Amino acid sequence: MSDREEILALLRENARYSTEDLARQTGLDAEAVESVLADLESEGVVKGYQAVVDWGEVEPQPVRAAVELNVTLDRETGYADIAERLAKFPEVQGLRLVSGDYDFAMEVEGDSMSEVSRFISEKVAPVPEITQTVTHYIMESYKERGVEFGDGHDDDRLSVSP
């Protein structure tokens, strides 16, 4: 694994690792780590650093929905055009073109179910190319971006062992 791949893997594990932590784990010096980080950011490989939040543990909890979108294309409008239009809405947290029964998988977040419903019906459904929307409200999250949600006390090993 190259230094770049290794640092990327570590950042995906924990974006809050300090330069020193990254250096200690990879055996690189701090300057080399900073240089790899700068490259990753300037090349647009690393787009940002965010917390993985278990919303079940905080109040107020936002309402989140996974929305399936079907679209029809014409000569002037491609997937990227539709995506660009949808991605600009602040309610849209994620948007992916997918294979299978529908075209886009969209993640939407709002303060209430009515707010999310209103957004879908008033802002998304009227987009001319969109032919169908199916909204799935998220009831419970068990894992986000590789991080499992639990009580955090699943280490059942003895505290001292041979």
Next chain:
Amino acid sequence: MTFEPTDRVASVPPSGIRKFFELAEEYDDIISLGVGEPDFAPPWAARDAAIASLERGQTSYTANRGMAELRDRIAVDARERYGLNYDPDEEVLVTSGASEAVDLAFRAFLDEGDSVAIAQPCYVSYVPSARFAGADVVDVPTRAEDEFKLTREVLEASGAADAEALVMCYPNNPTGATMTREELRPVAEFAREHDLLVFSDEIYAELSYEHDHASIATLPGMRERTIVFNGFSKAYAMTGLRLGYALAPPEATAAMNRIHQYTMLSAPTTAQYAAVEALNSCDDEVQEMRAQYDRRRNFVLSRFEEMGIDCFPAAGAFYAFPECPWNDSDEFAEALLEEQRVAVVPGDVFGAGGEGHLRVSYATSLGDLKEALNRIETFIEQH
């Protein structure tokens, strides 16, 4: 009539680990670096195979030596990974953990009063198992200045030449030391010159970070005098499934199997199904676990260096073995636990050569490691 233990049992003191475990259990908010087992769960495919075997009701005894499919797979694995060539029918014995294999070897090849040289510091079971077998133990204390490697010099100085057998474990618990093929050569020469059997515990073989694992059994003239122990506890994080094995010439496994067939009968069947799958399809998971241990090892070694604590560069297993800043490692570990709620194991628990050191396991998350090492630093600054 009362239950009076035999002299052999009475001569073995309670495990120092046990004492420390009981101390640690008094607190419910500790970060433990005292754990000698992976913090990962076994790969899913292995767990699935275990579950599937239970669903099919495959819970009968297996052949005493272990399921033929597993022995075949172990033989292939040993050849491909470590260059060890053993016949799965006559030279592979599947046991309930590598610890059972060690115990069988001691009982099969050490007579009452025989002496066995044990390279130390070492896994806590070797010395008691030797005593239970009635053997006398010759301490072979490896030294920090040799990076806890076994050398001809320490073998000669300890009187190992007169022993029947030599016990060694590389990569090592508790020091994290490893030995290269070249470094093993003088040990092999010594064993041949003095006609020693060699019991080589290679349970941490897959966790070698600096170089490929080298088995002493692959050196000239060693295969016929060596028993290699290995198992699934460390590389596959299957400690509680209790599955190990011994690789040795036919006459050796036959003698060990004679005891095994009357005591354990056969290793746990569910675990054997899990092990077949582990060997068949879990190599990627092993590599990923090893990569994570390696990063943590770098982190821990670097932090001790920053604290100004001497810690030789552990190259295997998942332990660092830094020098203890206090004269008495037992006292240090107890005070650290009490004041900072960090559990480490004092080095003297692991036998000769261990005093003056601490065993620090990095089989724990990096977040916990980071916090624990910060607390150790604070503790040292405060005293």
